[in-house]
Amino acid sequence: MKIVMLGAPGAGKGTQAKKIASNFGIPHISTGDLFRVNIKNETALGKKAKVYIDQGFLVPDDLVLELIEERLGMADCKEGYVLDGFPRTIPQSKALDHTLNNKNDKLEYTIEVDVPDEVIIDRMAGRRACLSCGRTYHLETLRPKAEGICDFCGSFLILRDDDKPETVMKRLEVYHKQTQPLIDYYRERGILHTVDGTGEIEMIYQEIINILV
Ligand code: AMP
Numbered sequence: 001m002k003i004v005m006l007g008a009p010g011a012g013k014g015t016q017a018k019k020i021a022s023n024f025g026i027p028h029i030s031t032g033d034l035f036r037v038n039i040k041n042e043t044a045l046g047k048k049a050k051v052y053i054d055q056g057f058l059v060p061d062d063l064v065l066e067l068i069e070e071r072l073g074m075a076d077c078k079e080g081y082v083l084d085g086f087p088r089t090i091p092q093s094k095a096l097d098h099t100l101n102n103k104n105d106k107l108e109y110t111i112e113v114d115v116p117d118e119v120i121i122d123r124m125a126g127r128r129a130c131l132s133c134g135r136t137y138h139l140e141t142l143r144p145k146a147e148g149i150c151d152f153c154g155s156f157l158i159l160r161d162d163d164k165p166e167t168v169m170k171r172l173e174v175y176h177k178q179t180q181p182l183i184d185y186y187r188e189r190g191i192l193h194t195v196d197g198t199g200e201i202e203m204i205y206q207e208i209i210n211i212l213v
Contacts, residue, residue, distance in 0.1 A: 001026060001080035001212070002105070004087065004096075006182060007113035008175045010120040010127065010168065011197045012204065014136065016113060017084035019205050020212070027076050031086040033134040034067050035059065040131065054161050056170030058178060061091050069099065088179045093186075110186040111208055113197035117172050124168045128157035142201075 001024055005013040014030060021028035035053060038046030045067065049059045058064075068086050071077070087093035100106050115123075126139040130150035137144050137157060144151050161167065186192040195207045 001109075002100070002107050003080070003082045003212070004107060004110040004186075005082060005084045005113065006110055006179070006186070006192075007197060008115060008117070008120055008179075009171045010124040010163075011113040011115040012201065013111075013113045013197075014084050015142075015201060016111070016205055016208055017082045020208060021082045023209070024080070024082075024212075026080045026082060028082050028084060029068070029071055029077075029086070030084040030134070031064060031068060031088075032084075034071065036131070036134060038067075054167075056162060056167040056174060058088055058174055061089060061095070064088075064092060065095050068096075072099065087182060090181055090185060093182055107191060109212060110182075110192050111211065112183055112192060112194040113204065114194050115197040119198055120172065121165065121168055124163045125165055127159070127163050129160045129163070130155050130157055 003017075003020065005017045007013040014032075017028045017030070020026075035046065035049045039050045039053070040046070045063060049063060052059045064086065072081070083096075087096050096107070123138065126141075127136055128139065128144075128148070129136045130153060132155035133150060133153045135150055135152055136142075137150075144157065148157050149155070150157060162171065183192060193208075193211045195204055195211075197204055
């Protein structure tokens with residue numbers, strides 16, 4: 001099962017992607033997480049990507065494709081995956097199609113998690129992320145068991161630079177300009193499904209499961 005999650009930054013697509021991946025036993029692949037690991041490990045790719053990420057811009061397509069193609073070639077991707085944060089531009093989605101076509105394969109579902117901008121701005125201000133394992137929490141709606149500490153790995157939680165309000169506004173602008181055209185692209189191919197992302201996490205998840213089974 002090959003699934004792409006679409007939606008603005010902070011729409012909750014990562015949370016849903018993790019649940020889908022664990023339900024179907026397929027990997028959750030987040031290009032944002034992969035970049036953050038590279039940044040933490042101070043790799044050459046991480047250093048280049050950080051400049052764009054910290055300002056709320058998209059990382060150039062060639063760097064993203066280098067990262068994702070290596071990941072999709074790994075053994076655990078054979079039965080499928082949930083892509084979260086990729087593709088984000090039309091050239092990226094065409095590159096993904098091309099990679100899949102070469103393997104006589106194709107995407108089966110794209111799920112758009114739809115949330116208005118003003119709700120997103122509120123949400124991101126309360127979001128806290130674990131720099132070690134990438135899990136995210138929320139000061140009001142998804143609190144860790146111990147304040148400021150990741151439930152899973154015990155590391156400190158932080159407000160990511162790219163979740164700061166001024167960067168969020170920039171990321172939303174970038175989303176509408178560069179990523180939203182993908183919605184029409186997938187709709188025309190008949191594989192787009194849209195869910196309302198403003199409700200409870202479990203209700204949204206149920207709606208997605210009804211689409212996938
Ligand atoms: P995310 O955690 O998915 O919101 O990603 C964080 C940041 O990483 C984004 O704001 C972009 O700067 C960068 N990024 C992640 N995925 C991509 C992608 N597919 N294309 C370009 N930039 C990306």
